[in-house]
Amino acid sequence: MDEAPALDAAEAERTRKRKEKEEREEAERRAKAKKEEEEQRRKEKESADKAAQKKLAEEGPPLTxxxxxxxxxxxxxxxxxxxxxxxxxxxxxxxxxxxxxxxxxxxxxxxxxxxxxxxxxxxxxxxxxxxxxxxxxxxxxxxxxxxxxxxxxxxxxxxxxxxxxxxxxxxxxxxxxxxxxxxxxxxxxTPQTRPSSSSTVAIVFTDMVGSTDHNSRLGDAASRGLNRIHNTLVRSALARFDGREVKNTGDGIMAIFPVVSQAVEAMVEVQRSVANHNAQTPGNPLHIRVGINAGEPVVEEGDYFGLAVTLAARICNQAGPDQILCSGVVRDLSQGKSLYFRNRGDVTLKGIVDPQRIYEIAWADAAAAERP
Incomplete structure (x- = not known):
């Protein structure tokens, strides 16, 4: 007769401890994500400060x-x-x-x-x-x-x-x-007068690889933390290389660049920043894929449409983790830059009638790649 209350009490105690453990683990995940975000901000500030100091050190003689x-x-x-x-x-x-x-x-x-x-x-x-x-x-x-x-x-x-x-x-x-x-x-x-069908721009799509798995494996808080890191790294590169964010797609960002080669340089910087993040936090890695195309999109109310945009999105879908893929026109318009491309051959993309020649932009081992 006296065993039932004791069993109930033991079960209640186990439930309480389990709940406390779950809450503690969730708090730890949130704290870790916050710490990583703060560390990323610190590094960005440190990088900006170093650049400013370098500029001061390189200043020339007094003005005439x-x-x-x-x-x-x-x-x-x-x-x-x-x-x-x-x-x-x-x-x-x-x-x-x-x-x-x-x-x-x-x-x-x-x-x-x-x-x-x-x-x-x-x-x-x-x-x-x-x-x-x-x-x-x-x-x-x-x-x-x-x-x-x-x-x-x-x-x-x-x-x-x-x-x-x-x-x-x-x-x-x-x-x-x-x-x-x-x-x-x-x-x-005025949106209608920004780069439109009369001006060639680079269109970029980024996409976080395995974002659904992040939610189930890490939980909402840690998954959102990775998303914030992705957004921070991409937006930092946009600011540095004159890119403009068109919209956040949830798991990635769509952006445009007035100069095609700068789009490539920006995305190389993004992938290198992601690699640095992963080296420092191997237990919570971020992997993104990138697709770049260049063309003359249609502009309506600040958004971009047309075949050039569709092709950029399809190229992004074709990329694997940590890859940057681009169209042939991007490669051609980046001639003379210190950028390296690998020919990945012709591929058939969803919604695109003709096969497209795709190139991979080598950002980790450029010496082994083909010069543009």
Whole structure:
């Protein structure tokens, strides 16, 4: 008669201990995911700080008198441009900032020309103006290095010309040089005028491999932690290489890049960052696949559609864990870069009539790959 209450008490105690264990394990998983996310943020900040320190160490000799004059003109121009934009409702995202950078490039370039400065002499003046606009030093260095490549794109060249026109007005004291700036930026940021069917862009899809298994094996909290790490690594590369996130697909990200080779460089950086993460946390690895295509998509209300987008998505689906696959046009448009491609032959992709030649971008053992 006395055994039943004792058995009930023992069962209740076992249930309590089991529940406590489950709660403790869940708390540990959450703490681990949070720690990994904080560690990733610390590393990103450390990397940015090192880049800034390197830039300071590499700064050249003091500015000449003409460079100082160009700097004063650039600062006055920048102040006027910022004041003009403050009254507008333009949202400063990555794409908008890129347009402003092009505008400043044209303006500073014209003032340098009038002072007889060479392009290398204009560079530190432009770099300072771009940093004052809120661009990180590492991104400024990348932007200035690639400015000649950017200006081959008619749309980007037009933004630089707007900047030159405004600087000419300011130097000639001919009315308000920034009267048209809000309208210029409004046109630049209107979705229908972003890269569309008249402009070739790179379309990128990333996808977390085994995301369903993550949920069942690790639990919701740890799975969400991996998703956050993926998003952080991809978005960091987008910011560094002038990419723009179009949308989050749940298990991945769709993005576009105005310069095709930068899309490839960005995704190589992502895979290397993922590999570093996995080396440090081997018990909770992240694996992603990437597909890249280039073309002239249709733009509607900020989203991208058409065969070029479909092909990028299908190429991503074709990739295995830790792979970056791309179309032949991406390889062709990346000629001359320090990038390496392996020919994976022709494949038939769902929804695509003709077989497509696919290339793998070698990011781990580039020496064994085929040069573009």
């Amino acid at each position: 008198a003409d460079q100082e004059q160009a700097r004063r003109i650039a600062m006055a121009f920048l102040a006027g441009a910022v004041a003009s934009l403050k009254g507008s409702r333009i949202q400063i995202d990555t794409f908008t900032r890129f347009g402003i950078n092009l505008y400043l490039t044209g303006a500073v370039g014209l003032s340098g020309e009038r002072l007889g400065l060479s392009s290398p002499q204009v560079r530190p003046v432009l770099s300072e103006a771009l940093e004052l606009m809120g661009n990180r030093p590492a991104l400024v260095s990348l932007f200035v290095d690639k400015i000649d490549e950017y200006l081959l794109e008619p749309r980007y060249l037009q933004m630089a010309r707007h900047g030159r026109d405004a600087m000419a007005h300011m130097l000639g004291q001919n009315g308000d040089p920034f009267a048209e700036l809000p309208g210029i930026m409004a046109e630049w940021t």
